[in-house]
Amino acid sequence: MLVDGGGCLKRTVTDGDLRRLLLAGAALDDPLSRLPACEPKTIGPDAGAEQALALMDRHRVDHIPQVDDAGCPIGLLLRRNLCSPILLSTPHLGQGERGFVDDAFRTNWIAPLGPNVDAFEAELAEHVGVGHAAALSSGTAAIHLALDLLGVGPGDEVFCSSLTFVATANPVLYLGARPIFIDSEPDTWNMSVNALERAFEDALRRGRMPKAVVVVNLYGQSADMEPILALCNRHDVPVVEDAAESLGATYRGRASGTLGRIGIYSFNGNKIITTSGGGMLVSDDGELVARARFLSTQGREPAPWYLHRHMAYNYRMSNILAGVGRGQLQVLEERVTARRRIFERYRTLLSDIPGLGWMPEANFGRSTRWLSVCVLEPGVSPVRPTGFIAALARQNIEARHVWNPMHRQPLFEGCQYFPYEEGRSFSDEALENGVCLPSGSNLEEAQIERVCAVIRDALSHR
Ligand SMILES: Cc1ncc(COP(=O)(O)O)c(C=O)c1O
Known part of the structure; x- marks a missing residue:
């Protein structure tokens, strides 16, 4: 690109020129x-990206x-980048x-029950070392x-991590209960024992x-469960571990998601393994x-006829999707290795950039x-993150803000x-400064x- 003394673009110069x-x-x-004038x-x-590609098509460049x-x-x-989003x-x-x-x-087992469902439950339970799934x-x-299951009902209160996706807190509302949000701590980005x-x-x-207390394990990292459990046990309040994002992670030698009274995992399309x-x-239990x-x-x-005593749900996994899950579980360890390697590549390749840090990994x-x-x-x-995400989007690269904490959501106004400390909210800082980068194990x-x-x-402009 040829610029004038003020830095304005005069024209492009190609190898053909x-x-x-x-x-x-x-x-x-x-x-x-000596080049003929050419309006760039x-x-x-x-x-x-779409607009840029349309312009390239129009001008055949x-x-x-x-x-x-x-x-x-x-x-x-560049066309080749815009045509292949990351x-x-x-x-x-x-x-x-x-x-x-x-x-x-x-075998015609395409219902929300069947051999894949049973086997997926048994295989996952064995993989993470828990009794039942x-x-x-x-x-x-x-x-x-x-x-x-823990008896949460209308008018109850539930402690819940604030720095998370809304899916953690929505079920509290489904049950007519009220969440009380707990901040994260800088070392783990997960529930702060101080705040709890x-x-x-x-x-x-x-x-x-x-x-109940719902503890989130954010972006693949376990919360510091020992002191959290000690505190909750002292008050005799059960813990639900939201390990939607942390299947494959460990905490002091145990699998993330298996430390609370109940743990949950997600196999949504963006997770480390999916169904x-x-x-x-x-x-x-x-x-x-x-x-x-x-x-x-x-x-x-x-009973030999349809008999119902309790309001319930239609929440079972289908036998087809459980089949996908069984195959995915076989490669979970490979997926963990790949995601960790991607993180290390980013950190190594960008280590010299001032002001660029990373979510820590707790020891x-x-x-x-x-x-x-x-x-x-x-x-x-x-x-700042918004401009940074926009700069990546211009090159057809998807990056996202860190979760917008629950205590900031209009949905939970008044909760x-x-x-983390009086006068310091860590999850607000995480939102203000953090950006999630492309991380798929197939990158x-x-x-x-x-x-x-x-x-x-x-990060080198201006
Ligand atoms: C922290 C957290 N909790 C819960 C969920 C909900 O999982 P699902 O999308 O499978 O309902 C997700 C992801 O979507 C999540 O990231």
């Missing part, structure tokens, strides 16, 4: 002013300079899924059932204990899990790095919130390098 110039008799050290085809700062409002170049959009976290199939799904078709239609359904302690003190003062949509409820199965299949009593276990999360240090990094090295090149560019 140089070849034509040389054929017309120019020497290699001749100035580029450019695109504005807010244009998306494979690249378009992107300029700011003053006409100064801010990037070069997404945040996409499904990654293995070799085994098809066989299990074919079996389901061959119930395969369900989603992680949200599993949280809903978990809270129902203050919430319990407040509950004692008010003479109203929560019915396209699905979830699992796990517990060492066999009676609770049997009850979860009962409630997930309309609460049908064992008590293994994070899966389900998502690679970077942190743009305020005052050092030249862009109590206990920050190729060239794609990681492409993301890094765009990040480097975005």
Whole structure:
């Protein structure tokens, strides 16, 4: 790109332009002013990939300079990049899924029960080292059932991590209860023991204990479960571990999701392994899990006719999807290794960029790095998350803000919130500075390098 003294784009110069110039008799050290004037085809700062591709088609070119409002170049959009988006976290199939799904078709087990469902439950329970598991239609359904099983009902209070996806807290509302949100801590980005302690003190003062505590394991990392469980046990309040994002992670040698009274996993399409949509409820308490199965299949009593005593749900996983899950479970360890490797590639390739930090990995276990999360240090990094995400989007790379904490959501307006320290809310800081980068286990090295090149560019401007 040829710019004038003010940095404004004058024109682009391609290898074809140089070849034509040389054929017309120019020497290699001749100035580029010998090129015929040519109004550059450019695109504005807010244009998306589709617009850029349409412009390239119209002008029969494979690249378009992107300029700011003053006409100064801010990037070069290439057709080959725009035609191959890099997404945040996409499904990654293995070799085994098809066989299990074919079996389901061959044997006509395509209902929300069958051999794949039973086997998926047994195999997952064995993999994570828990007594029992119930395969369900989603992680949200599993949280809903978990809270129902613990007796949460209208007017009850439930302590819940604030830094999470809304699916963690919605089931509290389904049951007519009220969430009280607990902040995260900087070392783990998960539930702060400090904040939880203050919430319990407040509950004692008010003479109203929560019915349950929902602890989230964020972005593939376990919360610091020992002190959290000690506190909850002291107050005799059961813990539901929302391990939707942390299947495959460990905490002091145990599998994330197996430490609370009940744990839940999600197999949504963006998770480390997927059934396209699905979830699992796990517990060492066999009676609770049997009850979860009962409630997930309309609460049908064992009788020769249709007999119902309890309101229940239609939350069971289908035998087809359980087949996908069985195949996915076979490659879970590979997927963890791949996601951790992607995180390390980002960290290594971008280690020299000032003001660029990373979500920490706590020393008590293994994070899966389900998502690679970077942190743009305020005052050092030249862009904030919104501008950074937009810069990546211009190159057809999907990045996302960190979860917008629940205590900030209009849906939960008026709900109590206990920050990490009086006057310091860590989850607000995580939102203000954090960005989730493409993290799918099927990302190729060239794609990681492409993301890094765009990040480097975005963080070196201005
Ligand atoms: C922390 C957390 N909890 C719960 C869920 C809900 O899982 P599902 O989408 O399977 O309902 C998700 C993901 O979607 C999640 O990220």
